[in-house]
Amino acid sequence: MQPVYEVHKLSKYYGRIRALDHLDLALAPGKLVGLLGPNGSGKTTLIKIGAGLLTPDQGSVLIGGMAPGPATKAIVSYLPDRMALPTEMTTKDVVSMYSDFFADFDRVKAQEMLRDLHLSDSQRIGSMSKGTQEKVQLCLVMSRAAKLYLLDEPLGGVDPAAREYILSTILRNYSEDSAVLFSTHLISDIEKVLDEVAILRQGKLLLHDSVDHLRQEKGMSVDEFFKEVFRC
Amino acid sequence: MLTKLLKYEYRATARFLLPLYLGVLFLIMLNVIFMRLGNSFAAFSGTPLYTAGIAILTVLCVLGFWAIFVISLVIAVQRFYGLLGMRGYLMFSLPVTADQLIASKLICSVSWFFAALLLGNVFFRMLDLPVTEGDMIIAPTFEAWFSFFLLCVALLAMLCCAFLFFYFCIALGGQWPQNRLLATVVCYFVITFVLQILMMILMFAIGFFTFTFMLPDQPAVSAAATGFFSNLTSGQIINLFTLFFILLFAVGDVILWLLTRHYLTKKLNLA
Amino acid sequence: MNWNITAGRPVYVQLIEQLELAIVTGEYPPGSRIPAVRELAAEAGVNPNTMQRALQDLESRGLLQSQRTSGRIVSANQDTLHTLRVQRAEVYVADFLRQMHKLGYTQEETLELLQKATFPTVSNTKEES
Known part of the structure; x- marks a missing residue:
């Protein structure tokens, strides 16, 4: 089966710093993959390249078999690690905007999710708290029927109740032909949710394995393994 | 997709610009009413209220125009600058090409500017200034309107060039995401300077070449050139020059x- | 259904156990339909593929039956339920005895305790909860 997100010898440099160093990674459809690694290991860079916001310096990137461009953006749903919605718009406005530009956006689902999280339709995004803004962004991203979901730290700034809601939303959205790449620090929270983990270190791929296999081989949870590998 | 982008561009820019434009239009109308009143009622035109009123309104109109031009330019530049900032995270995630993004911003910016020029035109008409010898009047002939049309096209091409130049500086400045503002400003000044130098060199070279080598050595060429130009009417000469400028700006636009x-696209690096 | 997945043991093993429990205690009685994989996975907070594995294990043992378009139903008959019940009970008893032994109790002392203890009925389980 064709991988949804495939990078080959991918490199990205910022001056002397190698954010990504000849990275090889392939994500198969129907998999929930955790992207783990310490700060600065290249997680956000890898995700932004998949979203088409950064161009690689070396190597190839294929999403659904295509090079990054408008066609891949139509099948990729990207959740940035920061608030990126226009602050002058209201929730209703952004829902309309997403609906306008993305053919796979499910307006009804988005409105349901917003309701579940008690988010008002008519509130201006600029006047919302950070946590609320992130929830709105998440609802929009998860209401798309994309082939590749790129979630950059989706659980970071959100309270534990919302975190659970977010995880169960991701699980409910599961589809056999889409892949979810999920970068996070909160490994113990999400270990049960993941099929596979990809661990980055200084821009290189340390490990890409299924969670079960990793636990079996190392005899410890992914969280424990991570702590051991990246012990300070 | 482009129409959708345009919709959002206009919606966002109209929030600030429409009230401004309507405000200036209102000032113009006031001005016109005042003037017409003055023209119709001679008694009124002599009053200090009239003279003061006209003076104030005229100044306000002029200020209003300055405001429109400056603010339209600032907003246009700011919206494109924002494209490579936080706004870019959303805009570059949309399934649109870079061409569509550039086009939507350019069309919106140029159209607001053009609208300002039209407004200026209305203002001057309304001023009802007496016609003097030096003014150009558009005669109601086809040639005249055609020349005017060409001038408008040249103006549009020039506006596009101006805005695209800003856009290019912004896009280039984006190569230094950590110091984007500084990089953009530096690019602007450096490129402007370089272009000016190049222009001067080009002018010199053309002039030097033409007058030193071409014309004296090739009397036939110079004769043909002068002959060609003398056979044209003044209108046609104007059209020719306008076409030349259209071509020049068009090339600039494309580049x-x-x-x-x-x-x-190839060098996108959103911070 | 209350799921309690802990770290330290393979997730799918825990899922199988807890699904078995749900079937045995009648939370999903024989003949009833269980929710879709996605739904169960979201409820339990686990990966859908892992949940699928657990469900397939139960299917292969005859506890669940997959109906092509309409999900899965509990197909356990009384015999299988009984076996399951016994198995679970034996696990609990073994655990309990092991813990008592750790505390230092002998078999006789344990039996004595058990004789004196009150077996939960409907009324006093209600009180406790």
Whole structure:
């Protein structure tokens, strides 16, 4: 089966710093993959390249078999690690905007999710708290029927109740032909949710394995393994 | 997709610009009413209220125009600058090409500017200034309107060039995401300077070449050139020059567009 | 259904156990339909593929039956339920005895305790909860 997100010898440099160093990674459809690694290991860079916001310096990137461009953006749903919605718009406005530009956006689902999280339709995004803004962004991203979901730290700034809601939303959205790449620090929270983990270190791929296999081989949870590998 | 982008561009810019434009239009109307009143009622035109009123309104109108031009330009530049900032995270995630993004911003910016020029035109008409010898009047002939049309096209091409130049500087400045503002400003000044130097060299070279080598050595060429030009009417000469400028700006537009697009696609680096 | 997945043991093993429990205690009585994989996975907070594995294990043992378009139903008959019940009970008893032994109790002392203890009925389980 064709991988949804495939990078080959991918490199990205910022001056002397190698954010990504000849990275090889392939994500198969129907998999929930955790992207783990310490700060600065290249997680956000890898995700932004998949979203088409950064161009690689070396190597190839294929999403659904295509090079990054408008066609891949139509099948990729990207959740940035920061608030990126226009602050002058209201929730209703952004829902309309997403609906306008993305053919796979499910307006009804988005409105349901917003309701579940008690988010008002008519509130201006600029006047919302950070946590609320992130929830709105998440609802929009998860209401798309994309082939590749790129979630950059989706659980970071959100309270534990919302975190659970977010995880169960991701699980409910599961589809056999889409892949979810999920970068996070909160490994113990999400270990049960993941099929596979990809661990980055200084821009290189340390490990890409299924969670079960990793636990079996190392005899410890992914969280424990991570702590051991990246012990300070 | 382009129409959708345009919809959102206009919606966002109209929030600020429409009230401004309507405000200036209102000032113009006031001005016109005042003037017409003055023209119709001679008694009124002599009053200090009239003279003071006209003076104030005229100044306000002029200020209003300055405001429109400056603010339209600032907003246009700011919206494109924002494209490579936080706004870019959303805009570059949309399934649109860089061409469509550039086009939507350019069309919106140029159209607001053009609208300001039209407003200015209305203002001057309304001023009802007496016609003097030096003024150009558009005679109600086809040639005249055609020349006017060409001038408008040249103006549009020039506006596009101006805005695309800003866009290019912004796109180039985006190559230094950590110091984007500084990089953009530096690019602007450096490129302007370089272009000016190049222009001067080009002018010198053309002039030097033409007058030193071409004309004296080739009397036939110079004769043909002068002959060609003397056979044309003044209108046709104007059209010719206008066409030349259209071509010049069009080439500039294309080059700037391609360069801007290059930095928004092959070299995109959103911080 | 209350799921309690802990770290330290393979997730799918825990899922199988807890699904078995749900079937045995009648939370999903024989003949009833269980929710879709996605739904169960979201409820339990686990990966859908892992949940699928657990469900397939139960299917292969005859506890669940997959109906092509309409999900899965509990197909356990009384015999299988009984076996399951016994198995679970034996596990609990073994655990309990092991813990008592750790505390230092002998078999006789344990039996004595058990004789004195009150077996939960409907009324006093209600009180406790």
